[in-house]
Amino acid sequence: MKEDASGRRQRAVMATDAEWERIGRAAAASGMDLSRFVIHRALDRDPIPAEVLRRAVREMLVLSRLEERRLRGAGAGEAWEDACDAVDEWIEREGMLDRLTDPGAANRWKAMGPAGEDAP
Numbered sequence: 001m002k003e004d005a006s007g008r009r010q011r012a013v014m015a016t017d018a019e020w021e022r023i024g025r026a027a028a029a030s031g032m033d034l035s036r037f038v039i040h041r042a043l044d045r046d047p048i049p050a051e052v053l054r055r056a057v058r059e060m061l062v063l064s065r066l067e068e069r070r071l072r073g074a075g076a077g078e079a080w081e082d083a084c085d086a087v088d089e090w091i092e093r094e095g096m097l098d099r100l101t102d103p104g105a106a107n108r109w110k111a112m113g114p115a116g117e118d119a120p
Helices: 017-030 034-043 050-073 077-094 105-111
Strands: none
Touching: 017 034, 050 077
């Protein structure tokens, strides 16, 4: 069996064509090559405890509400709406929630321009 410089060897995985295409699209979207993506999803997928997730969502929503009030109070309600539209478009493009938590999600968000367009 052939081995690369890092000691990795080629392995075989059984999958339908549809499953393999989905895996390939998910790997491409995450910015990882297919092999690294499969290994990452199989080995590094520690679930976030429900209480940690609940607290993080709560704090994010509190901060969001405070920022919206601050911007609207400063007469910048349109800026708030623009930011919300950009986030909505990004979430729509990401599709399923599991894509929002994969390693490439933050990079895809950062790659978006200020108006929700892909950065050049």
